[in-house]
Amino acid sequence: MLVDQIKEYLESSRSADFESIEIVRGDLIGRVKVDKLVELCRYLKNDRDLEFNFLSMITAVDYLRTRAKRFEVVYSLFSIIHHHRITLKLAVNETEQVPSLTPLWDSANCQEREVFDMFGVVFSGHPNLKRILMDDDWVGYPQRKDFPLTYETPEFSHNRDKIDLANRTPREGEN
């Protein structure tokens, strides 16, 4: 199916799950309601005409101070059979949890862990939600916009007295 056909198809069959469906630069982009995500993905995966059987990517974007809901979780689903793609977007704030897609795709496991590690978005129902790239004792979420790029000045013998140690955010277990 072509992109506009998929759009019509979804609008007629699953419009209750979407806040909006649009075509931007030839890509199909759907904004999904958080509580409908898993059910919708199961439908997209198993429907005979759509068969979005491959979870390509999960990531998130931090729209700090520009949007009412801070984070946008982005999913890209692909159909290896029909070669079409859909992007799903979820808007969540810091306290909301996102349902995990691990029951549907095993590849969601590591990618959701990465989003949790980098943004602090919590995925409910994830079997092993812990940090993946950063240290286990790391404090903070590096990809957030309020996490500065130069967080900590590396300490050397030549700059030890210049580093503002008093204003440094302490690690866990430090005082």
Add this chain to the structure above:
Amino acid sequence: MSAKVMTLNVGPQHPATHGVLRVQIDLDGETILRAEPIIGYLHTGIEKNMEAKTYTQAITMTDRMDYLAPMSNNLVYVLAVEKLMGVEVPLKAQYIRVLLTELTRINSHLVWLGTHATDIGAMTMLLYCFREREKILQIYEFVSGVRMMSSYFRIGGLAMDVPGGFDKRVKEILDTFPSRFDEYEGLLTENKIWKNRTIGIGKISAVEAIKSGLSGPLLRASGVNWDIRKSNPYSSYDKFEFDVPLGQNGDTYDRYKCRVAELRQSLRIVGQALEGMPEGNYITTDRKIAPPPKEEVLKNMEQLIHHFKYWSEGIKPPVGDAYVSIESPKGEIGCYVVSDGSPKPYRVHFRPPSFINISALDKLVKGHMISDLIAIIGTTDIVLGEIDR
């Protein structure tokens, strides 16, 4: 199963883990019950760093992810920004991009073959593969001035035109490589030890492979015919003739055969790109995207303004986001770019194929011997720079 389960760490400093990868395994005797890859030792925050660079500067960061396939990483990033801006890339630039990314595929596969074979005990392969790889690195140096971190692609085209004598050098590769590939296959394909070490090892079915998100040769060795160059052609790949090699059993031996067949297919594409190379510009003439040539800047007021704006401010894509994925040597590499209208990307995310492929390690090694773990890490063809970013 005996009562005593031993937990063992392989890596992070071990030559057979291909970088700083640690694998925690539970063993019953020599049989692996569970394997968990522990990553992050090479995390350098490339995605975060890119947010502090202009769109053109950020290209240099992409080389450092999969350092065995720098041109593929450049390509996916520039394609994503080009999609965001709606740039038309000249045909000549597209052909050179195809030619170089296919050479990149050969480069990456050669390193994989050399190290994978060395892991299993065929020590000579490394020397042969690196001999051929050197020729490709010389071409990188010839066109961009750098052997590995080429950063040769630009938004809208290429950094500069290929120098004279480029075709002669590529022809040399086209002439010499097929017989070298025969040599590799003569050493390995029917080799009894090689077959014993690879057939039936790390088997994965097509259904499981799709569910685990595997892509590239790992998926195709299980018999799934999905190559992005064919299914969603980019950069005029639809103008080239090539086959997609498929496997049947999804084991380490089939993955080896797939990749070796891909080496030959890549040479086919390189030959076609060289033969059909069109005339034209190497970069777009849209002055909002590419800087004007120096002669024009010196003579023309308007071009001087473009020059000044380009170098002082940079490129400003419209507000929005775009996702592009291409077929890298390791699988589907994707790039998601978000723009807020400023000259720096608001967010860049890469879908690294190695990261998702290694997460299926547990499925691949379960029930195998500990020595097979090394063969399976080799066959997944991972690059830790890309996994950790």
